[in-house]
Each structure stands twice: as C-alpha cells, then as structure tokens.
Amino acid sequence: MRWVRPLYMALSALFIALPIVVVCASALNSGRAMLFPPEDPTLDRFLAFFVEEEIWVTALRHSIIIALGAAALATLMAWPIAYQIWKRKDGLSKLIAGLASLPFALPPIVFGVGLSFLWSFTTGLGEIWAGMVSHAAFFLALPLVIISIGLQSIDRAHLDAAATMGAGEAVTFRTLIFPQTLPYTASAFFFVLVLSFNEFIIMFFVSSAAYSTVTLQIFNSLRNGFTPTMAVGAITFILASVLVFALVARFGNLPKLLGADDSNAP
Amino acid sequence: MTVEASSLAPNGFRRLASRGLILALVLFLSVAPFLLVIAVSLGQKIEGGAWDWGLTFENYQRFFVGGDWPESWSPLHLQQLWYSLFYAIAASLLAVVTAFPFTWAMTQLSRRTQALWLIFFLTSLSLSEVFVAMGWDVLLSNRSGLPMLLREGGITQWLKEVGWFQTFRDWGLANPRDLRFKPTSFATILTMTYLVWPYAVILLYPALSRVDRSMLEAAATMGAKPTAVMLSIVLPLVRLSLIGTTLLLFVFLLGAYVVVAVFAEPAKQTLSIAIYETIHGLTLNAPFGAAQAILLLVAATLLLIIGTRLSRARRVGEG
Amino acid sequence: MADLRLDKIGKTYGVYTAVEDLNLTFEAGKLTALLGPSGCGKTTLLRMIAGLEVPTHGRLFLGDEEITDLKAEVRNFGMVFQSFALFPHMSVAENIAYSLRIAGRSRRDCEARAAELLRLVQLEGLGGRRIGALSGGQRQRVAIARALAQEPRIFLLDEPMSALDAQLRGDMQMELRRLQQRLGITTIVVTHDQKEAMTMADRIVVMSRGRVEQVGSPQDIYHRPANAFVAAFIGTANLLPGLLHQDQIQVGADRFQVSPEMRISDRSEVTLFCRPEALNLYREAPPSNGLAAEVTFLRDLGPSIEVHLTSAQGDITVEVSGRTDLDLQLGDRLYVEFPREAIRVLPRDAEEKAA
Numbered sequence: 001m002r003w004v005r006p007l008y009m010a011l012s013a014l015f016i017a018l019p020i021v022v023v024c025a026s027a028l029n030s031g032r033a034m035l036f037p038p039e040d041p042t043l044d045r046f047l048a049f050f051v052e053e054e055i056w057v058t059a060l061r062h063s064i065i066i067a068l069g070a071a072a073l074a075t076l077m078a079w080p081i082a083y084q085i086w087k088r089k090d091g092l093s094k095l096i097a098g099l100a101s102l103p104f105a106l107p108p109i110v111f112g113v114g115l116s117f118l119w120s121f122t123t124g125l126g127e128i129w130a131g132m133v134s135h136a137a138f139f140l141a142l143p144l145v146i147i148s149i150g151l152q153s154i155d156r157a158h159l160d161a162a163a164t165m166g167a168g169e170a171v172t173f174r175t176l177i178f179p180q181t182l183p184y185t186a187s188a189f190f191f192v193l194v195l196s197f198n199e200f201i202i203m204f205f206v207s208s209a210a211y212s213t214v215t216l217q218i219f220n221s222l223r224n225g226f227t228p229t230m231a232v233g234a235i236t237f238i239l240a241s242v243l244v245f246a247l248v249a250r251f252g253n254l255p256k257l258l259g260a261d262d263s264n265a266p
Numbered sequence: 267m268t269v270e271a272s273s274l275a276p277n278g279f280r281r282l283a284s285r286g287l288i289l290a291l292v293l294f295l296s297v298a299p300f301l302l303v304i305a306v307s308l309g310q311k312i313e314g315g316a317w318d319w320g321l322t323f324e325n326y327q328r329f330f331v332g333g334d335w336p337e338s339w340s341p342l343h344l345q346q347l348w349y350s351l352f353y354a355i356a357a358s359l360l361a362v363v364t365a366f367p368f369t370w371a372m373t374q375l376s377r378r379t380q381a382l383w384l385i386f387f388l389t390s391l392s393l394s395e396v397f398v399a400m401g402w403d404v405l406l407s408n409r410s411g412l413p414m415l416l417r418e419g420g421i422t423q424w425l426k427e428v429g430w431f432q433t434f435r436d437w438g439l440a441n442p443r444d445l446r447f448k449p450t451s452f453a454t455i456l457t458m459t460y461l462v463w464p465y466a467v468i469l470l471y472p473a474l475s476r477v478d479r480s481m482l483e484a485a486a487t488m489g490a491k492p493t494a495v496m497l498s499i500v501l502p503l504v505r506l507s508l509i510g511t512t513l514l515l516f517v518f519l520l521g522a523y524v525v526v527a528v529f530a531e532p533a534k535q536t537l538s539i540a541i542y543e544t545i546h547g548l549t550l551n552a553p554f555g556a557a558q559a560i561l562l563l564v565a566a567t568l569l570l571i572i573g574t575r576l577s578r579a580r581r582v583g584e585g
Numbered sequence: 586m587a588d589l590r591l592d593k594i595g596k597t598y599g600v601y602t603a604v605e606d607l608n609l610t611f612e613a614g615k616l617t618a619l620l621g622p623s624g625c626g627k628t629t630l631l632r633m634i635a636g637l638e639v640p641t642h643g644r645l646f647l648g649d650e651e652i653t654d655l656k657a658e659v660r661n662f663g664m665v666f667q668s669f670a671l672f673p674h675m676s677v678a679e680n681i682a683y684s685l686r687i688a689g690r691s692r693r694d695c696e697a698r699a700a701e702l703l704r705l706v707q708l709e710g711l712g713g714r715r716i717g718a719l720s721g722g723q724r725q726r727v728a729i730a731r732a733l734a735q736e737p738r739i740f741l742l743d744e745p746m747s748a749l750d751a752q753l754r755g756d757m758q759m760e761l762r763r764l765q766q767r768l769g770i771t772t773i774v775v776t777h778d779q780k781e782a783m784t785m786a787d788r789i790v791v792m793s794r795g796r797v798e799q800v801g802s803p804q805d806i807y808h809r810p811a812n813a814f815v816a817a818f819i820g821t822a823n824l825l826p827g828l829l830h831q832d833q834i835q836v837g838a839d840r841f842q843v844s845p846e847m848r849i850s851d852r853s854e855v856t857l858f859c860r861p862e863a864l865n866l867y868r869e870a871p872p873s874n875g876l877a878a879e880v881t882f883l884r885d886l887g888p889s890i891e892v893h894l895t896s897a898q899g900d901i902t903v904e905v906s907g908r909t910d911l912d913l914q915l916g917d918r919l920y921v922e923f924p925r926e927a928i929r930v931l932p933r934d935a936e937e938k939a940a
Contacts, residue, residue, distance in 0.1 A: 005371045012368045016390050016463060019401025026404060080288055092285065100292045102300070107521035107566055109538045110559045113545060114299025117306055117552070137295035198394035201523050204542070215396045219524060222399070234397045241389040254381045259472025483637050484670040486657040488684035488735055498687070502674045 020238060027231035049232035056229060059217040060236075063197055065128060066213060070135035071193040075185060077136065078143035083177075086151040097144060104141035111138060112205035119206055126210025134206045135196045142195070143188035149257060150184025151177070183252040190244045197237060307556035317552045325557035343540065343558065347565060350536040353451070353526070354519035357458035362512045364459075365466035370500070372467070373475040380475075384468070391464035395524040402457045403528060406447040413445045453529040458522055462515040469514060473507035474500075509577045517566050537562050586613040587648025589634070589739055589771060594643035596629055603629045605795045606643065611739075616765050616772040618782035621792035622818070628743060630792070631775045635741050636660045647738060663737030667744040669728040671716045677727050678703070678712030684735035702730035705764070722753050729761070733768070740765070740772040746781060758784040779819045783807070791815050813856050813931050823864070825857040825898050829930060837898045841874050842925045849932055856931040861904040863927035866892065866911060867920045874928075875920040876901070883913055894921065 027045050049056045081100055084093035103111045115134045116125065124130030154177060162172045178185075200215045207216060214233045221230055248254060310320040332340025372383050405412055416422045422445055425431040434440040438450055447453050477500060485495045501508075523538045530536065537558055545555035589611040596604040604626040611617050619627040632638040634645065636657035645653045652660060671680050679686075681702050682695035690698075696712075703709055706726035711719075719727065725745065732740060745761070746754045762785045765772050776782050782789050783803040791798045791806060791814075799811040810816035813824055827836035829849060834841045834857050841857060849855060867875070878894035878901055885907070892903045892913060901921055905911065 009368060009371050012364070012463075013386070015460070016387070019398060019405055019460070020390065020393070022404050023397060023401045077288075077291065080284070081292075084285065084288075092289070096285075096289055096292050099296050102296050105517070106300075107517055107538075107562055109521035109523060109541060110303060110563050111299055113541060113556060113559045114301075114303045116545070117302040117556070118299045121302075133295065137299075140292075140296065194392045198392050198397070200395050201521060201538075204523070205546075208546070215394045218394075218396045218400065222396075222524075222528065230400065234400060237397065238389060238393065241392045242385065245385045245388045245392075249381045249385055254384050255377055255475070258384060258468060259475070478668065478670060480666045480668050480670040481672060483635075483657070484664065484666055484731075485672075485683070485687075486637065487635055487660075487662060487664040487741075488687060488731070489658050489661065490683075490687045491658055494687050498683075499672060503672075 023231050023234045024238070027228050027235055045228045045232045048229050049236070053229065055212075055217065056214070056233065059212050059214045060233070062128065062131075062211055063213040063215070066131050066135060066203075067193050067196040069129075069132035070139065070196040071189045073132065073136035074139050074192045075143045075147075075189045077140055078147055078188065079185070082144055082147040082151060085148065100144060101141035103138050108138070108201050109205075112202045115202065116205040116208065125206065126208040128211060131203060131206050131211075131213075134202055135192075135199060138199070138202050139192045139195055142191050143185075146184050146188040146191065146257060147181060150181035153256075154180050184257070187248045187252045187257055190248055194241050194244050197240065303556045303559050306553055307560050309553040309556075311551045311553055320553075325554045326561070328554060329557055329561055343537075346535060346537045346540050347561065349530070349534050350520055350538065350562065351565065351569070353454055353458055353530075353536060354516050354522070356455050357519055358462060358512050358515035360455065360459045361462045361466045361515055362470070362508060365463055366470060366508065369467050369470040369474050373471070373477075384471075387464040387467050391468060395461060395522065398457060398461055399524045399528045402453070402460065402525075403448070406453055406529075408444065408446060413447060416445055448529050449531045451530065451534060454526060454534075457525040457529055458519050461522065461525060462519060465515060465518065466511055469511040470504070470507060473504040477503055506577060509573060513570055513573045516569065520562060520566050586769075586771065587650075587738075588613050589773075590646040591634075592644040592646065594630070594633060594640050594645065596626075596633060596638065597641045602795050604633070604640075607797060609790065609797065609800070611771060611773060612788070613771050614769045615787040616762065616774065616785055617788045617790060618786035619773060619775045619790050619792060620779060620782040620818075621777065621798075623777055625792045626795040627775045627777075627792050631741055631743055631773060634739070634773065635662050635664050661735060661737055662739040662741055663732030663735060664741040665725075665728045665732050665743065665745050667747055669724050669748065671724060671727060671731070673716050675716070676712065677708070677714045677716065677719070680716065680727060681712075681731045681734050683731065688735075698734055699730075702734055705733070706730045721749050722757065725749060725757060729764070733770075737770070740770045742772070742774045744775055744777070746776070746778070754781070755784070761785060783819075791818065793818070808860070809929065810858065810931065813858070813933070816858050816931065821861050821902055821904075823857075823859045823861065823901050824931075826933070827855055827857050829853055829855045834928075834930065839876055839898055841923055841928060843928045843930055844925060849930060854933045856933055857923070858929045858931050859923050859927055861891065861902045862889075863924060864901070864903040865922040865924065866903055866905060866909075867922060868911070870920045871922040874923045874925060876923065878919055878921050880913060880915055880917045880919065883915065894919065896921070 028043070050060070051057070077100075081093065081097055085097055115137075119125040119127070119130045119134075122130075124133075158176055159172055162176055167175065198215060200219065203213055203216055204219070207213070212220065214237070218230045218233060221227065245254075248257070305319070306317070307325055308319075308321050308323070309317050310322060310324070311317045327335070329343045332338065332342060334340065372380060375383070408414070413422075422431070425434065425445075431440060434445060435442075437452070439452060440446055481499055481503075482495050485499050490498065521538055522536075523542065526536050526539055530539075541555050541558045541562070543549070544551050544558060591607050591609040591611075593606045593608060594604065595602070595606045607630065619630060621627045629638060633640045636652075636655060640653065643653075644651060672683070675683070678696065678699040681699040685695045685698055699712055700709075703712055706729055708723060708726050708730070711723070716724065716727070725748070729742075729745075732742075742761075746757060749757060758781055765785075774782070774785060783806075786803060788800065789803055789806050790800050793814055799806060799815045801809070806815060806819055810819065810822075813822075816822040816824060825836045827834040827841075829843075830852060832843055832845050834843055834855060836857060843857075865871075870877075876896050876898060878896035880892060881895050881900075882893035884891040884893070888907050889904050890907055890909065890913065892905060894901045894903065903921060905913075
C-alpha cells in the first residue's frame with residue numbers, strides 16, 4: 001500500500017499540469033491551428049507575440065501597467081489598514097478591514113457589475129487607471145492578510161525595548177516594524193501582481209471593450225478559434241508566475257505565509 | 267508618557283483625519299459598487315440602452331416569472347440560477363473531496379518539498395480562467411486531445427464493441443460516431459473543478475499542516491488503524507476547515523464566466539453569462555442585469571448561511 | 586507479565602546514528618527511567634519500543650513473543666506523550682475511552698471504564714469537561730488515564746513532566762510512582778532530569794550519544810558511576826585526572842590513597858571521583874589524602890553549604906552541613922580531605938584521553 005500515496009500525488013500533479021503542458025506545446029505550432037502534439041514546431045510565434053503583432057504587444061503593455069499599478073496601490077492601501085488593526089485592535093479598524101475584504105469574499109462578477117456602474121458615473125469606464133484601481137480594490141484583502149501575518153510575527157517585546165531606548169512611534173515603525181515585515185510586503189505586492197495579470201472578469205466589465213489586456217484579448221480571440229500566438233501569451237504568464245512565487249518562497253517563508261504552523265514542521 | 271501627552275492634540279487630529287480618509291476610500295472602492303448594484307436594480311430601462319433611477323421591483327419580478335408575465339411564464343432565469351448553483355456545488359464538492367487526500371499527503375513531506383508543491387499550486391492557481399479554458403479546450407476538442415487519443419488508441423472502437431459506447435451516448439458524451447466532450451456539463455464541471463483545485467489545496471493546507479502529529483501517534487498506540495485515525499481524529503479536527511473551504515470555492519465558482527461560456531451547452535448557461543449579456547450584450551438592460559447580480563448574491567449568501575448553520579448544529583450536537 | 590528484551594536494537598538516519606546496537610532488558614513490573622541529555626537517543630529508543638519508529642536493525646521481545654514487526658496499533662503499549670496529545674474535539678471521558686471505542690466496545694463499557702480511570706487519577710466527575718477547560722496537571726492525569734485504559738502490556742511515558750511547572754512536578758512524580766507500584770505495570774519513563782529519574786525509578790538507564798553508559802539502581806548510579814560522564818551528569822561530581830599506581834593515585838604533585846581497584850590495570854590513566862558531601866574540610870592538614878585549596882564562593886542553601894574551592898589540581902566543590910562550626914569566609918585557605926573509602930577510580934576511555 002506504500003505506493004498509493006505517491007501515485008495519487010503524481011496523478012493529481014498530472015491533472016493540474018496537463019492543460020498547462022498542452023498550452024505550452026501548442027505554442028510551437030507553425031500553422032494557424034492549435035494542435036497537440038504540435039506540427040512542424042517553430043519559435044516564430046514568440047516573435048509574433050512580443051514584437052510583430054501590434055494587438056498583442058499593446059495588450060501585453062496594458063496588462064503590465066495595470067498589474068504593476070494595482071499591486072502598488074493595493075499594498076499601499078493595505079498597509080495603514082493592517083497597521084491600525086495590529087496597533088489598536090479597535091472596532092473601527094476591524095470594520096474597515098472587513099469592508100475592504102468584502103469584494104474578495106463575494107462572487108467577483110457582482111463586484112464587476114458594481115464597478116462598471118461606479119466608473120460610468122465617474123468617467124472612469126474604459127480608462128486604464130480605472131482598471132488599475134478596480135484591481136487594487138478587488139485584491140485588497142490579500143495584502144491585508146499577508147501584511148497582518150507579517151505584523152503578528154513581530155515580537156512585541158522588541159517594541160517595548162525600542163520604547164525604553166527612546167524610539168517614538170514613527171522611529172519604531174521605520175527602524176523595526178517596516179524592515180521586519182518587508183518580506184511580507186514584497187510577497188503581498190507580488191501576489192497581487194500575478195493575480196491581476198491573470199484576472200479576467202473584473203477587467204471584462206470595467207474595460208468596457210475600450211482597451212484590452214492579454215487575458216481579454218485571448219478571450220476575444222476565443223470565438224475565432226485559438227491560435228498558437230495566444231499560447232505564447234499563456235507561457236509568458238505561467239513563467240512569470242513561477243518566477244514570482246519562487247522568489248516569494250526563496251525570500252519569505254512560503255508555508256508560513258500560507259498558514260502552516262512553524263512549530264509543527266515534520 | 268509626558269512627551270506623548272503633549273503631542274497628542276495635533277497628532278490625534280491627524281490620526282483621526284487619516285483614518286477618516288482610509289474609511290472613505292474603502293467605502294468608495296469596496297462598498298459603493300455593491301450599493302450601486304442594489305440602487306440600479308431598482309431602476310427602469312428606458313429606450314435606447316439607457317436607464318433611469320427608480321424604486322420598482324419589476325426587475326426582480328421578471329427574474330422569477332419572465333418578461334412576458336402575465337401572458338406567459340418563463341422559468342429561463344430560474345433555470346440559469348439553478349445551473350449556476352448546480353455547477354458550483356458539484357465542482358466545489360468534487361474539488362474538496364479529491365484535494366483533501368492530496369493535501370494530507372503533502373503535509374507529511376518535508377518543509378522544503380512542501381514549499382516546492384506550494385509554488386506549483388500557486389502558479390496553477392493564479393492561472394487565468396482564460397488559460398484554463400484554452401488548455402482544456404485543446405484537450406477535449408474533437409480534432410486533437412482526448413477524443414482523438416481515444417479514437418487513435420482504439421479505445422472508442424473497443425467501447426463500441428463492448429457496448430458501453432451507448433452508455434456514453436445516453437450521458438451526452440458521444441455523437442453517433444465518436445466520443446464528444448464539449449460542450450457538455452461534464453466538461454463544465456471538470457474544468458470548474460480544475461479551476462478551484464489549487465485553491466482547495468491552499469485553503470486546506472493550514473488546518474492540515476497544524477494537525478499535531480503526536481495525536482495521530484497517540485491514537486495508534488491506543489489501537490487505532492490508519493483508517494480509524496483518519497475518521498476519528500483528522501476529519502473531526504479539520505471539519506470546520508473542510509466546510510469553510512467548500513463554501514469559499516462554491517462562492518468563487520458562482521461567478522465563473524469563461525469556462526461556462528466555452529464548455530456549457532447553450533441551453534445550460536449560467537447566471538454569470540446572463541448578467542454580462544443583459545448589461546453589455548444585445549439588450550443593454552442595466553437594471554435587470556443588476557437585479558440578476560443581486561439575486562446571485564442572495565443565493566450565495568443563503569447557501570453560506572445554511573452551510574455555516576449546518577457546521578454549527580453538528581458542533582452543538584457533539585458537545 | 587513478561588520482561589521486555591531489546592536485542593541489538595539500533596537506529597540510523599543515513600550516516601547519523603541515533604541509537605547504537607542496544608542490549609537491554611526491562612524487568613516486568615518495574616519502573617525503568619531512560620535518562621540522558623537531549624539528543625542522546627532516549628526518545629528514539631522509546632518510540633521504537635512503542636512501535637512508532639522502525640528500528641534499522643535488531644529485535645524486540647516481550648517474553649518469548651517477538652514484537653519487532655508489530656505495528657503500534659496492535660502492540661497494546663500505552664503511551665503518554667510529551668505534549669499529552671489529548672484530542673481537543675473530544676471530552677475527557679471520550680479521550681480516556683478512545684482505545685475501547687476503537688476496539689468496538691459498548692458505550693456502557695466505555696463509560697464505566699472511563700469513570701473507573703478518572704477515580705484512579707483522582708479526577709472524579711470531570712469526564713464531561715472539554716480538554717481546553719483543564720489545567721496542566723489535570724491534562725497530565727487524563728493523558729495517564731487514557732494510556733492505561735486499554736490495560737497496556739507496557740506503559741511508556743515520554744518526558745511526562747516537561748509541560749508542568751516545577752511545583753507540580755515533584756508531586757506528580759511521587760503520585761505517578763505510587764500509581765505504578767499499585768498497578769505493578771512494567772513502565773518506561775524518558776527524562777532528562779536526574780532528580781525525576783531518581784524519584785521514580787527502580788532502575789535507571791543512563792544514555793549518551795545513542796549508547797548506554799550505565800544501568801543500575803539510583804543508589805548505584807549515584808555512588809558508583811561507571812565513568813566520568815555518568816558521574817558528572819548525575820548530581821555534582823569532583824573529578825581529578827591522575828595516574829593509578831597500586832593503591833595510590835598521583836594527581837599532579839599530590840598523592841591519594843585509594844582502595845585497590847581490580848578492574849583497572851596498574852599504571853593506567855584514571856579519573857579520581859568523589860561526591861561533594863563525602864569530602865571533609867579542615868583548617869590543618871590531615872594526615873593523608875589532603876589537598877590545599879582556597880575558598881572562592883560560598884553558596885548557603887540552608888540545610889547545607891556548598892563550598893567552591895580552587896586548588897593546584899583544579900576546582901573542588903565540597904558540601905558541608907549548615908550547622909558546621911567552621912567559620913567559612915571567602916579567601917580562606919583550607920585542606921580538603923578525600924576519605925579513602927569515598928574515592929572511586931574511574932577508567933578514562935580513549936576519547937577522554939584525547940581531550
């Protein structure tokens with residue numbers, strides 16, 4: 001019975017990897033059709049995606065701008081909220097945190113509908129900046145949780161020690177709290193970055209067909225049938241995700257960030 | 267203390283102002299959109315794709331009885347809600363049931379190996395619905411992928427000879443000549459399960475990794491076989507996490523758009539598709555779309571409440 | 586009841602040896618303590634006995650029955666874990682009756698047995714409590730009751746006192762010992778606390794670096810340690826390196842008369858060992874076995890005074906009665922007498938000589 005466990009794990013991994021492998025391999029097709037296994041493999045599609053085809057180049061630029069902006073905004077907004085909960089633990093800060101997590105806890109399509117109304121009243125519909133802000137609001141719960149975990153890992157005795165040595169709140173924050181939680185802040189930023197990159201439904205509503213990101217562009221091309229060029233987009237995104245999470249795991253404690261208990265490590 | 271007291275007045279004011287600013291920002295970005303959906307759902311469509319504020323429940327009535335009431339009754343929207351719930355419940359249960367043994371096995375590995383698995387799942391978790399749809403579309407399409415593999419491998423022929431092919435036809439998983447996986451409910455639920463599988467692992471992981479190993483050993487020294495340990499110790503300990511995970515995945519799947527658009531049969535589309543069509547599609551009826559969104563939210567909330575009640579009732583019964 | 590016998594039991598993790606080929610017999614009905622510093626392999630040994638760890642080699646016997654390959658769940662050895670490992674989702678009574686429920690016994694049996702064990706550990710009427718509502722001491726009693734519920738063939742305890750505060754520890758050690766004597770159950774306790782081991786055990790197995798250093802009664806181990814490690818690990822020891830020459834040991838310029846030691850060959854390097862309370866202090870030089878020393882620290886413990894001295898041959902600790910008429914002051918120059926019958930000669934193994 002010893003082989004049952006590894007076999008089940010291997011089958012699960014295969015299940016998860018299968019469509020990813022298929023998409024990646026399809027990018028090598030030379031014709032217009034999406035075939036697996038690929039026919040007459042070529043790397044031309046990569047050139048097309050990154051350089052030649054205007055439509056993909058623009059979409060990729062939009063995706064990057066929105067993801068970077070959303071990640072920065074969400075992290076910036078999450079910091080004061082997480083800090084207040086940790087510092088004061090009062091009703092107001094808990095209320096703010098609860099409200100800020102609302103969009104992430106409800107079906108995203110409802111929030112997408114709401115945002116499309118919000119932006120239509122504030123001239124933001126179809127604007128890149130509105131897309132950025134929308135993603136920041138949608139993913140706000142993530143940096144909130146991650147930064148809170150980071151703050152909780154700070155030994156409060158350090159703060160008392162700093163206070164006895166004459167450090168005020170601002171100095172304590174700058175010299176103790178911020179440096180100790182930097183890995184968590186970075187993790188939060190990258191989590192939002194990757195998720196924003198891949199997000200579809202919110203962007204579907206707030207872009208209002210005025211611009212497209214890579215995911216939107218792929219969905220638009222869906223009706224006309226897949227092309228290998230789209231697969232290149234998928235590969236790019238997957239590689240970016242692996243890179244980011246590997247960095248998070250390398251510089252932060254990934255199991256702990258995801259809620260494992262340090263004292264119980266096997 | 268004295269230093270802090272003397273600087274309290276200006277600092278306190280600034281602190282209050284900054285907290286007010288944060289609250290306003292959160293209200294505007296996270297709460298206002300939902301309030302707007304409610305407000306718009308009470309409005310009325312006027313000619314030419316525009317709409318006006320109002321205070322009518324017509325949109326909600328239309329959801330339950332159709333647009334031509336009282337001349338005729340149409341359960342179209344209720345049916346869409348039903349498919350939303352059906353797909354989401356089936357896929358979230360399937361995902362939790364299959365991801366649980368995996369996650370349990372994963373937590374038995376070394377911390378380093380766990381981190382590698384987590385990278386793998388985070389990557390596939392962040393993978394857009396669009397890419398998932400793309401991958402499975404290739405895998406399930408009739409020209410390449412699974413049906414072709416089965417045909418070339420002679421399995422389709424074999425199924426026909428054994429007579430099981432008819433069973434596949436009865437389930438709607440085959441056309442007269444070949445196995446056919448899309449569009450079907452099977453493909454929809456499969457891809458939805460795929461979509462949330464990594465989430466299930468990530469969400470179950472904290473509870474499972476915190477189960478104290480010495481409890482399992484204690485149970486073993488008292489004569490419990492591995493199955494008994496699983497049933498009497500592990501499952502009760504992580505029961506809340508199991509229920510919570512299922513509910514979260516369920517809510518997430520209610521809003522699934524792309525996989526339904528790609529894999530569901532036209533007659534079995536969900537509310538998500540309908541909402542987009544109503545607001546941005548041909549009809550441009552924002553108030554009705556908003557009402558549909560609100561009802562999706564209400565259905566989700568109701569099921570969440572039932573789910574949490576169930577888990578609590580069991581807990582009281584135990585004590 | 587049968588003896589538990591270990592035949593060349595060993596455990597290695599890759600190149601690291603946790604437990605080296607042990608031959609040990611645990612007598613039926615006795616309490617044996619596995620004593621040693623952390624990382625000495627005592628917990629690994631206990632877990633192999635419990636069936637939670639598979640030995641790399643060697644065999645285990647309970648009487649004539651070989652149990653090496655029996656899994657923990659069929660071995661029927663009750664075990665108390667360091668963290669107690671009580672199940673938080675079950676009540677106290679459900680925890681205690683767990684082994685019976687798993688074995689398919691009736692609800693009434695389970696309840697009756699739980700009540701009986703609660704009485705045994707003096708927790709009557711607490712069966713309905715949740716684990717979270719118990720104090721540390723109560724939790725330990727529940728853990729003990731739970732391990733005993735299945736009437737185990739061997740009773741194992743892994744550092745059972747480490748989660749308790751110091752006050753409670755002493756009481757629980759005596760209580761556990763009384764319980765064990767009343768039930769007459771073969772018991773093995775792992776501990777790193779020599780006082781705990783001496784309070785409870787019939788026999789102590791002193792371990793270090795995966796090896797057994799000495800097996801014996803508490804008195805044996807204390808007064809007749811087999812080597813310098815045991816002497817230093819149990820209580821306070823005065824150890825002076827020297828050269829054995831017939832019935833004398835040469836330590837630097839000083840010479841000590843000793844009882845002839847049969848086990849150790851003449852003219853070999855040895856360690857002179859003496860407990861602090863066996864030494865005497867004098868203002869004048871004694872006729873023999875005296876060593877000049879200067880008082881560096883005085884530790885007044887009430888019933889006794891611990892006198893720390895420095896001498897040409899190293900630091901010496903002497904314990905004198907609190908009612909001594911020596912008016913001790915820091916810096917006093919005194920003579921320490923090593924009574925001939927109190928001195929033990931310990932062999933020095935190769936590693937010590939190298940160091």
